[in-house]
Every structure is written in C-alpha cells, then in structure tokens.
Amino acid sequence: MKNISILFVILILTFGNYAMGQFSTKTEYLYLKHINSQSSKLLMKQNIFDVEKTLFHIIKNDPTGNYNGHFLSETGRFYLKMNMPQKSYICYSLQKALYPNDSVAHYHETYYKTAAMQTGLSLKQIEKTDSLLSQIDLSASGSYLMWLKVMVFQFNNKNTETLYKLSQINEQKHTLPPWLLHWQFLTRINIKEKNKSEILQIQLTHKPIFEQVDNKMSKKVFRKAIRTRIKQQAKAEGQRLLKKYKQKHNSFSDHLAQTIFSIRLL
Numbered sequence: 001m002k003n004i005s006i007l008f009v010i011l012i013l014t015f016g017n018y019a020m021g022q023f024s025t026k027t028e029y030l031y032l033k034h035i036n037s038q039s040s041k042l043l044m045k046q047n048i049f050d051v052e053k054t055l056f057h058i059i060k061n062d063p064t065g066n067y068n069g070h071f072l073s074e075t076g077r078f079y080l081k082m083n084m085p086q087k088s089y090i091c092y093s094l095q096k097a098l099y100p101n102d103s104v105a106h107y108h109e110t111y112y113k114t115a116a117m118q119t120g121l122s123l124k125q126i127e128k129t130d131s132l133l134s135q136i137d138l139s140a141s142g143s144y145l146m147w148l149k150v151m152v153f154q155f156n157n158k159n160t161e162t163l164y165k166l167s168q169i170n171e172q173k174h175t176l177p178p179w180l181l182h183w184q185f186l187t188r189i190n191i192k193e194k195n196k197s198e199i200l201q202i203q204l205t206h207k208p209i210f211e212q213v214d215n216k217m218s219k220k221v222f223r224k225a226i227r228t229r230i231k232q233q234a235k236a237e238g239q240r241l242l243k244k245y246k247q248k249h250n251s252f253s254d255h256l257a258q259t260i261f262s263i264r265l266l
Contacts, residue, residue: 028054029071036077060169069095069102077111085118087162097133097147178204189228230264238265
C-alpha cells in the first residue's frame, strides 16, 4: 500500500511537470528510486531508454541541478541491477566528480565499488581514480571534460561506447582538446581499444593523427578509416583519405590495399 501511495505521488508530480512543459530532475530521481526499490527486471527494461535520455538531458541542459547527484547515484544503482557495471561505474564516477557535496545515501559507495570491481578495476585503481576525481576543479568551465579525460584514460583498453556518447554532449560548449578529438575519430572508425590506448600515450596535437603515430599504426588508421567511409558510402571522403594514404605509404602491401580500395570506391 505504501509503494502504491509513493508511486501515485510521483505520477501526480510527473503529470504536473509535463502539463506545465517543465522537466524535473527531482521527479525523475524519485521515480527511478521507486523503480530500483521494486527490483522488477521487466519494469527496469521498460524504463532503460528513459533513464539514459534523462541522464543525457541533465548533463546537457541542467548541469548544476540540485538533484543531479541523487539522480546519477540512482542511475548507477539501476545499471548495476541491470548487470551493466561499466555504465554503473561511469554514472557513479560522474556523481563523485561533479556533485561530491550532494548528500547521497551511504549504501551507494558500496554499489560504486562493486560496479568498479565488476568492470575489472582493483581497489588500488579505484583509490587512484577517486584521488583524480577529487582534484577536479568544480568551478572550472571544463570540469566535465576533466572527468571525461579521467574516464577515457582509465577505459582506454575497454569498450567505450557509453563514453563516446557522453563525449558528444557538450561539443558546442567547449573547444575540444586534441586527445579527445582524435579519440572520437579513432572510436568512430572502430580502431581496437588496445591501439587507442597506445595512441593516447602520445602528446597529441591538432595535426592529423596519421602524422603523429608511427608508420605501422598510421597504416592501420588509414585502412580502418577508408573501410569505414566505404561502409558509409561516403566515397568523396574515402577518396580523399585514399589519396593521402598513397602519398604517405608505398610498399607492395600498401599498393595492393590501395588498389582494392580504389575499386571499391568507384
């Protein structure tokens, strides 16, 4: 009976906000907290799209909202219950980095460490990350990018799909640093995470990535980029990359690959 009453109040608040054309992080937080308390996989699956949509909304449109930290903590709990530890850890780390003063429930710290360890991090790595996150200047306009850098460099040998989506949220608000621009490009062309990890160790500049990596890696990136453009049927861009590839690399294997690409780009 108590759960029904709580849900009724949340639904009334939600209806009122939508009726007035307003978005309320508090209402979304309360509803997500209710969902988590039910532990119903069916209910959680039905709301998984809305949870991500709300997450992206508050980061993009309301980064200083009073209930952002609370919502992120419940989102971390939600993803952990859905057996998505990496997404859970990302949400918890964002809460700890940008909303450390929000009085979230103590049990979330346990969920945070559980998600981190299920992602593959050791306690020592978690402590190191906590230290890096605590050093982020909350008053700085680029604090979100600072958090993103900690996460990208930590996950540089793992699946980074979620981080890639999050990296695109505030592109228009910030001048993106070279490492992030190149990382986004390498992610779009499906370069292996291990190779991205190697490339991120370089002091990258705004010059084309092909000119900053060694000869072997340059060939890999060229080939991956051209294959991606062929799949996307972006022939003009593919031909532009092929021309640069021919100018930079001219071994027998390169000539063979270039010939195949030329045929596929006709």
